[in-house]
Amino acid sequence: MLKIKIADIAIAAIEGVLVAGLFSFWSPCPVGEHIMGCHWVSNVTVALSSAVILLSLLKLLSGEVLFRRGINSAVLLISLIQAFVPGWLIAICAHEHMRCHVYSQPAVVTVAGIVALITIGELVLDRKPAAV
Amino acid sequence: MNVKLKLALASLKHNTARTFYLTVLISVICFSVFVGETVTSGLCGGMESLKKRLGADIIVIPSGKNRQQNFEGILLGGKPGFFYMPNSVLAEISRIDGVEMVTAQFYLASLTADCCSTELQIMGFDPDSDFIVMPWLTKSYAKKLQPGEVIAGSDVFVPKTGIIKIYNQDIKVVGSMDKTGTGLDFTVFGNTDTVKLMLRSAQKLGVSATDADPDRVVSSVMIKVRDGFDKSDIVNTINRTVAGVQAFENRDMVISFTSRLNHMTLMIKSLVAFICVLAMIMVIFVFSVMLNERKNEFGVLKIMGFTVRSLLAVVFCELVFICAAGSLTGVVMAAVWSLSFKSFLESELGVPFLFDGYESFLLHAGVTAAAGTVLSLLLLLPFVLKVLSVPTDAVMRE
Numbered sequence: 001m002l003k004i005k006i007a008d009i010a011i012a013a014i015e016g017v018l019v020a021g022l023f024s025f026w027s028p029c030p031v032g033e034h035i036m037g038c039h040w041v042s043n044v045t046v047a048l049s050s051a052v053i054l055l056s057l058l059k060l061l062s063g064e065v066l067f068r069r070g071i072n073s074a075v076l077l078i079s080l081i082q083a084f085v086p087g088w089l090i091a092i093c094a095h096e097h098m099r100c101h102v103y104s105q106p107a108v109v110t111v112a113g114i115v116a117l118i119t120i121g122e123l124v125l126d127r128k129p130a131a132v
Numbered sequence: 133m134n135v136k137l138k139l140a141l142a143s144l145k146h147n148t149a150r151t152f153y154l155t156v157l158i159s160v161i162c163f164s165v166f167v168g169e170t171v172t173s174g175l176c177g178g179m180e181s182l183k184k185r186l187g188a189d190i191i192v193i194p195s196g197k198n199r200q201q202n203f204e205g206i207l208l209g210g211k212p213g214f215f216y217m218p219n220s221v222l223a224e225i226s227r228i229d230g231v232e233m234v235t236a237q238f239y240l241a242s243l244t245a246d247c248c249s250t251e252l253q254i255m256g257f258d259p260d261s262d263f264i265v266m267p268w269l270t271k272s273y274a275k276k277l278q279p280g281e282v283i284a285g286s287d288v289f290v291p292k293t294g295i296i297k298i299y300n301q302d303i304k305v306v307g308s309m310d311k312t313g314t315g316l317d318f319t320v321f322g323n324t325d326t327v328k329l330m331l332r333s334a335q336k337l338g339v340s341a342t343d344a345d346p347d348r349v350v351s352s353v354m355i356k357v358r359d360g361f362d363k364s365d366i367v368n369t370i371n372r373t374v375a376g377v378q379a380f381e382n383r384d385m386v387i388s389f390t391s392r393l394n395h396m397t398l399m400i401k402s403l404v405a406f407i408c409v410l411a412m413i414m415v416i417f418v419f420s421v422m423l424n425e426r427k428n429e430f431g432v433l434k435i436m437g438f439t440v441r442s443l444l445a446v447v448f449c450e451l452v453f454i455c456a457a458g459s460l461t462g463v464v465m466a467a468v469w470s471l472s473f474k475s476f477l478e479s480e481l482g483v484p485f486l487f488d489g490y491e492s493f494l495l496h497a498g499v500t501a502a503a504g505t506v507l508s509l510l511l512l513l514p515f516v517l518k519v520l521s522v523p524t525d526a527v528m529r530e
Contacts, residue, residue: 083468094289095287095289096287096474096475096478097210097287097318097475097478097479101475101476102475102476102479102480103476105472105475106469106472106473106475106476109468109469109472110469110472113465113468113469121152121156124148124149124152125148125149125152
């Protein structure tokens with residue numbers, strides 16, 4: 001149970017770093033005269049990350065296996081969608097060497113991948129009902 | 133379904149934690165091998181591409197602090213820049229004994245425009261004397277470039293209209309080059325008249341960093357040395373006799389980058405080897421502990437009539453599932469990761485980096501997944517044979 005809680009806190013922390021990064025060191029291209037696609041990618045990613053953080057914190061409140069499995073399934077789905085937001089679901093800048101290609105997209109894909117992996121691990125391992 | 137296969141699947145399903153940890157460990161091995169291979173092959177591809185593009189024996193640029201780094205930045209790092217020297221040096225250099233061919237190039241950097249554009253490097257060459265750019269540029273555009281026409285590097289953003297505006301001049305892009313993995317991917321190539329036109333326009337707009345007359349300056353001079361002459365002697369002669377310039381051999385630049393490349397690939401390979409060895413030790417440890425725990429299970433199955441051969445088939449099926457799932461997961465994750473880090477690697481490594489084509493990338497992925505599966509099986513099978521060869525009565529006595 002402690003391992004699961006550590007995993008939940010880790011997910012929330014990693015997504016927190018992504019949100020902070022998208023506003024600072026992993027920020028997409030600056031908004032000028034035109035608002036580019038990467039700006040909307042960043043906004044959508046922040047929204048999805050916030051949802052994952054909330055769900056992970058909510059999971060800490062309950063020891064119920066089915067509740068945890070439900071939330072884990074949701075987190076897995078959200079993180080998979082998140083990985084495909086930059087460049088697939090929403091187009092980013094055309095130039096391959098702009099900030100959104102070099103920093104934002106890899107950061108989002110890496111964080112979403114790590115969260116998905118941790119969640120798959122939780123789904124596989126967290127099968128026994130919690131001790132009452 | 134075959135009983136052995138059923139038993140193997142039931143065992144995998146029942147022991148989810150064991151299956152999960154072994155799969156994760158094998159995917160870590162495949163992930164690091166594939167990422168390491170992708171990065172090192174990208175570095176080697178970039179260096180090969182650079183060697184192909186450097187056609188001159190000697191390069192002459194204006195003397196000055198950090199000028200050579202500026203030149204390397206233009207050519208290799210995609211960092212736009214410019215510098216000029218009087219065009220009279222061209223005549224002085226061509227008079228030196230041993231110089232077979234000589235051609236001048238003209239560099240200019242554009243300003244950053246709005247959406248989806250960055251600074252561009254503009255490279256002008258003289259079509260009448262050029263022997264460097266034309267041989268590989270003609271693959272993209274066979275006709276002679278007219279004033280106002282350019283060929284764009286692979287990473288230059290070209291609008292659908294095919295017209296790019298540089299210093300208020302409409303420039304027509306007539307072709308795009310293949311990717312080289314060097315700074316040339318961010319460069320547009322035109323004849324010297326086109327580049328001089330842009331420089332005059334920049335001077336009129338008051339945004340040019342130089343007020344030099346475009347007809348009286350050049351940026352660099354490329355030299356081909358006649359056979360039988362020593363290149364370093366000619367470099368020394370130019371540095372001694374021509375004022376205000378510095379000459380160096382192309383080979384020196386390649387050697388410097390090859391040495392950096394070798395250090396980088398060695399570091400990457402060592403890191404990959406370290407991760408692989410660590411993960412292999414973990415796999416062997418987890419697997420042997422797991423097999424020892426299952427000695428009793430194997431003993432009971434033997435009493436029920438399973439032969440060593442059929443037990444081996446059951447464990448082999450389990451291992452095939454685990455190794456194949458681990459290898460595939462690792463390679464897929466590595467492929468997604470490498471593709472999303474492609475731009476980061478290309479722009480941040482500071483050395484030429486040419487990513488493999490998608491066909492070769494997929495082929496590498498397939499080979500790594502297959503090799504990962506087979507090697508993991510070969511690594512673990514001896515432990516299975518050792519445990520299964522223990523006599524049943526010895527197991528039951530324990």
